[in-house]
Amino acid sequence: MRLLLTSTHGMGHAMPLMPFARACRDAGHDVLLAGPHPIAEVAAREGLTYQRLPWPDEERLAAVRRLVAARQGMARVKTAMSDLFVRTYARAALPGTLALVEDWRPDAILHETAEASALIAGDALGVPTLRVGVALATPYEEWWLSMTTEALDEVRAEAGLTPDPGALRAAQTPVLTQVPAALDAYQGPPPAHVHRYRDEHVGAALAPGLESSFDHYAWPDPDAPLVPISFGTMVPTDGHFPSLYRAAIDAVADLPIRVLVTVGRHADPATLGPLPANVRAERWIPMADVLPHAAAFVTHGGAGTTLAALAAGVPMALLAISADQPLNARLVARLGAGLALEGGPGQAPALGALVKALLDDDRHAAAARRIADEIAALPPIAAAVGEIEGRAAGAQPWAVGTTMSSAMFTRGGAATA
Template identity: 30%
Template sequence: MKALFTTQPGIGHLLPMLAIAQALQQQGHEVRFATARSFGPTVAAYGFAAIAAGLDWLEAHAVRTFPEMEDMTAAEQGDWLLSDIFADVAAHRMIPDLIAICREWRPDVIVRNDFEFASCIVAELLDIPQATISISFFLSASVLEPRIGEQLAYLRSMHGLSPYPALDMLYPYLYLVLAPSTFQPRELPVMHGIRPTPVGADEAVPAWCHQLAAQPTVYASMSSVYRGTNVFPNILAGLRDEPINLILTIGRGQDPAQFGPQPPNVRIEQFIPQAALFPYCDLFITHNPFFTITSALSYGLPLLMIPNGGELWMGAMRSMELGLGRVLRLPGQFAAFNSLVPEVAPHTINSAVRDLLQSPHYRANTQSMRAEIQALPDAMYAVELLCDLAASRSPIRAGVAASA
């Protein structure tokens, strides 16, 4: 079987897809990724062939390609990327290349993620069955319609397809959810749960990780869009004097010295593989990307979540509802949550972390979620489902056994 994976050029889009792509390769199937040319080396580093398609850009350096983002807040950037880039500019530019790739290579199935839309058009035009791997809390039609409904309708009309209903093309055959149903309710008949496989779990960690003091360890990692929001300075001010080990990873290309001298219990690094670090931790502070939190929950870690965009808020509020963690919001943003969610500040971070570490129900809830995650079938089950899809060319409904 030939499987063409499609993704936006961002590491957060790629990582959730890797385990299933690797499982396909291990079973002898052919896998290629279509993505921006500049993202090809990242894909190749994980052992996959990359085919250049569409606009050449990198999400990590989006402001270089789209300088209008410079004056946007982190939340505005996320919404704008969805509506104006993913569902508009990037999709329009990618469709002709995907058509050419599919006509030459003839994949049996296309595998996308929630934020890549060009492949939906191409799959329908060329009658290729298409599957989605979740990299986000599920975005229903009611959520997406006001944000990208017009863009997708126009995209369809540009290629001779009926413009409406525009969103029916997103999840017609198979949706692979990297979370248990308790966390992500099964809102579609073609939703199937697959165990998330954290990336980099067997990689090395710094030697000092093995020598941490016998006290709780709090780990904080944020997206590059949080630079300039003072989130890290607030975390440091709120936590460095507490009886904890505090670890911050601030991103490649960032200088830990920018935060000044720190006490011995604080470690600031550019990068540590998250899955390799999680076993040393008692609490995770995150901007709440879906795959990152399900990976953290697979280690039973309570969460302090500081989301910056719409779909990140959905997962954060669900996590809070389930008692998996606490939520804070960036100053001046999401005023609708004033009564429920405090703003980020040293004292609110301190209060939330104390509560998360001292209240046993958070750990009990995350350990229960960990057990549910471990009970999910692994990526090999996704391979069976994709093979069934390629063979049947029909929707793969939950509850119908995949072929052996």
């Protein structure tokens, strides 16, 4: 089987695809990862074949990002999903995606929910598609589709497709996710076809002796609770860095804990300045390795990072910055598995009180452990290969399924025969 995976540029979008890519590769299938240039780094790390997809011009990107920044709350999310992800990212990528699908002829396509060019190309060329969830709760996947229905129809028309009112056709595609049902609570109905799996490498304790790798830091108290701090892939040009990290460090430095800060592969810990005796900072350490040994976790609430903490049963102090992070933070707090601050980076000085509350009240850790137990009971990612194979086997032969040619596609609007 040939399997095409597509992603937009964010690591939070690309990384959920990787466990499924590895499982299919291990099962002997050919896997190709496609996306904008930053995805090449992910492909190289995973040893996957990579194909670059077109990217919007900078003038268009700047205009749409200004439009998103001018919105607040759910209006910002809707604008981002419709105008940035569909009308900008997907529209730019679609000619390349159509050409790639025609040339490589995959048996199935896996795309993360926000990457819409594959959804449209699969429909246009008769190739079955499956969504890989990138949200912390599966109903969010459906919200995003419903928010983008008008934008999707515009780009569908450019590919010669009829409208899909309410994105109902798109909503029938299977969703593969690592999210347990517990995280769907209070969020509305899940997708029509959702399949839940666990990544055996997330939430699992390190092999005996590997925690000693923290010993070289010479902690003042090596037995103090470990509290990692990570705000995702922020870089020095993001405005909030390094002031957010510094404020978070100062907020927790007086607590009797060990603090391990990771600032991201493209940032320099030296920009944080002198560190307290109980704080260590690194560019990057896999959180999946650290979290099983953590007593609490300070984070921004990104979906992948939050899910990894829950899989390890670690309660969180959440300070949301953007995108779906406020939704994620509120959800975790409502489930009792953490405490959340409203108001963005300016609230970082209050993180110390949240961490102390998490360490003093076992109910938060108990709630996180309940979710971890549910995740541990899910079937392994390897079981998803059968679902993907079944979806591919149910399709018509490739030559029969083809409904159009990428040569028919024009950037100016509708396709013509």
